[in-house]
Amino acid sequence: MRLLATAVCIFSLSTVFAQGKSPLVFEKATALRYGATITPASTKAQLAVIAGEEMEGRETGTRGQKRAAAYILSQFREAGLQPGANGQWEQHYPLYRDSLETGIITTGGRTFHFGTDFYANVQETPNINMEAGVIFAGYGVVTPERNDYKGLDVKGKIVMVREGVPTGVLREKANPTEKAAVAAFRGATALLVVSKSANRFRLLDQEYLRRTDIYKSRDTSGRPGVYYITPVMAAAIMGRDSVQAEKGLLPVEAPQALQIRFEKKDLTLRPSNVLGYLEGTDKKDELVFITAHYDHLGIVDGKINYGADDDGSGTTAVIEMAKAFGKAAREGHRPRRSIVFMTVSGEEKGLLGSDYYTSNPVYPLAKTVVDLNIDMIGRIDPEHEHDPNYIYIIGDDKISSALRPLSENVNNNFTRFKLDYKFNDPNDPHQFYYRSDHYNFARHGIPVIFYFNGTHADYHQPTDTVEKINYDLLARRAQLVFYTAWQIAMTDTKL
Ligand SMILES: [Zn+2]
Numbered sequence: 001m002r003l004l005a006t007a008v009c010i011f012s013l014s015t016v017f018a019q020g021k022s023p024l025v026f027e028k029a030t031a032l033r034y035g036a037t038i039t040p041a042s043t044k045a046q047l048a049v050i051a052g053e054e055m056e057g058r059e060t061g062t063r064g065q066k067r068a069a070a071y072i073l074s075q076f077r078e079a080g081l082q083p084g085a086n087g088q089w090e091q092h093y094p095l096y097r098d099s100l101e102t103g104i105i106t107t108g109g110r111t112f113h114f115g116t117d118f119y120a121n122v123q124e125t126p127n128i129n130m131e132a133g134v135i136f137a138g139y140g141v142v143t144p145e146r147n148d149y150k151g152l153d154v155k156g157k158i159v160m161v162r163e164g165v166p167t168g169v170l171r172e173k174a175n176p177t178e179k180a181a182v183a184a185f186r187g188a189t190a191l192l193v194v195s196k197s198a199n200r201f202r203l204l205d206q207e208y209l210r211r212t213d214i215y216k217s218r219d220t221s222g223r224p225g226v227y228y229i230t231p232v233m234a235a236a237i238m239g240r241d242s243v244q245a246e247k248g249l250l251p252v253e254a255p256q257a258l259q260i261r262f263e264k265k266d267l268t269l270r271p272s273n274v275l276g277y278l279e280g281t282d283k284k285d286e287l288v289f290i291t292a293h294y295d296h297l298g299i300v301d302g303k304i305n306y307g308a309d310d311d312g313s314g315t316t317a318v319i320e321m322a323k324a325f326g327k328a329a330r331e332g333h334r335p336r337r338s339i340v341f342m343t344v345s346g347e348e349k350g351l352l353g354s355d356y357y358t359s360n361p362v363y364p365l366a367k368t369v370v371d372l373n374i375d376m377i378g379r380i381d382p383e384h385e386h387d388p389n390y391i392y393i394i395g396d397d398k399i400s401s402a403l404r405p406l407s408e409n410v411n412n413n414f415t416r417f418k419l420d421y422k423f424n425d426p427n428d429p430h431q432f433y434y435r436s437d438h439y440n441f442a443r444h445g446i447p448v449i450f451y452f453n454g455t456h457a458d459y460h461q462p463t464d465t466v467e468k469i470n471y472d473l474l475a476r477r478a479q480l481v482f483y484t485a486w487q488i489a490m491t492d493t494k495l
Pocket of ligand 1: 001002003348460
């Protein structure tokens with residue numbers, strides 16, 4: 001489960017209310033025989049490996065994540081699955097992370113340093129090593145009434161501007177990105193914004209400032225870099241004092257050229273989604289997906305974030321279901337539809353693995369009948385301390401009207417949990433519907449169920465460890481998903 005993003009993209013789906021009954025389409029005793037192979041002991045043994053020391057918290061792009069992938073695919077192989085990604089077990093995808101190696105600006109024998117004298121967004125600022133003259137262009141604003149570039153030729157030059165806008169000009173014109181676009185349109189090669197707040201960056205952790213987080217596409221737009229410089233630095237470039245620089249009382253042209261060196265180490269990571277495939281019989285072209293994310297937060301401030309519940313529990317459930325379905329198939333009980341067991345990475349970085357899969361699907365999305373996604377099913381949240389026989393169900397009624405009655409009937413026949421729909425309310429402030437991998441399937445119109453135990457004090461903490469897991473609940477919740485998948489894989493009509 002990823003953290004709630006500050007800006008949630010609202011995607012509305014019409015809610016269709018379920019109607020009618022959904023009888024079991026398989027022999028209960030047969031299903032029970034295989035469901036019963038998922039036990040507290042077997043889930044405990046799996047999770048001990050997945051959330052163990054060796055995996056180092058499974059952060060996407062690290063060796064811990066790669067070890068986890070290798071382990072999961074070994075379990076899929078043992079379960080009797082076939083490689084699920086065009087003959088491979090893993091679907092690799094690119095992610096990026098950059099760090100600044102050299103960030104200095106020099107003029108007239110003086111050197112200014114990134115983090116102390118100026119700041120630039122490392123992800124958005126291109127690599128550059130250049131020298132050019134500096135032109136001061138006031139606020140750098142162009143409107144029908146005002147043109148700060150009037151009479152200035154900035155082609156091939158570095159433009160320096162004040163931050164903000166003069167009175168009477170729209171606030172939006174203060175946006176540095178817009179100012180950079182205005183400067184670039186006139187041929188400028190970089191933009192310096194004189195900013196008092198550039199002083200505050202020296203108070204922050206310099207390692208952190210120099211490194212980007214993981215992101216999913218590298219900007220190749222060729223936009224000029226934007227550098228936020230202190231008034232003291234602006235004054236030094238322009239040969240004035242800093243009070244004049246703060247007030248924007250600067251000459252049009254700097255006495256000396258400026259050299260900018262902004263050189264990054266661009267890392268490309270190759271994390272993966274792990275896919276195991278179990279071929280169906282008469283409806284094998286249609287796919288039932290069972291998913292969970294195997295990545296977590298990794299090592300933070302020297303401490304391993306084990307992610308036993310988040311989402312070691314879901315990863316365990318997927319592996320255990322793969323083994324149960326694999327055994328059933330070997331003993332003559334192959335599902336009619338094919339089942340894809342997929343553990344994804346990149347979830348904690350913004351659902352990136354499932355985003356990549358659904359944008360680059362191995363199996364046609366039009367033939368993908370459901371995604372049963374599991375993210376945190378090994379714990380009890382504070383609301384259910386006295387009533388632990390529950391599971392939150394999210395998203396089940398949003399795309400197919402047939403899924404909820406099917407899910408409820410399976411639960412009534414087998415696991416008898418209280419299915420809690422509280423977080424399925426689109427107005428719930430937690431917005432869990434948008435916060436795990438099923439969402440990327442739902443975006444493509446594929447019916448989903450998201451299984452979830454709610455958050456707790458150990459959520460996204462190094463204390464989310466294996467000894468706090470309730471293995472009886474974990475095994476039974478995995479069984480609920482198992483029987484639901486079995487029913488969906490065997491039913492006559494597509495959802
Ligand atoms: Zn999480």
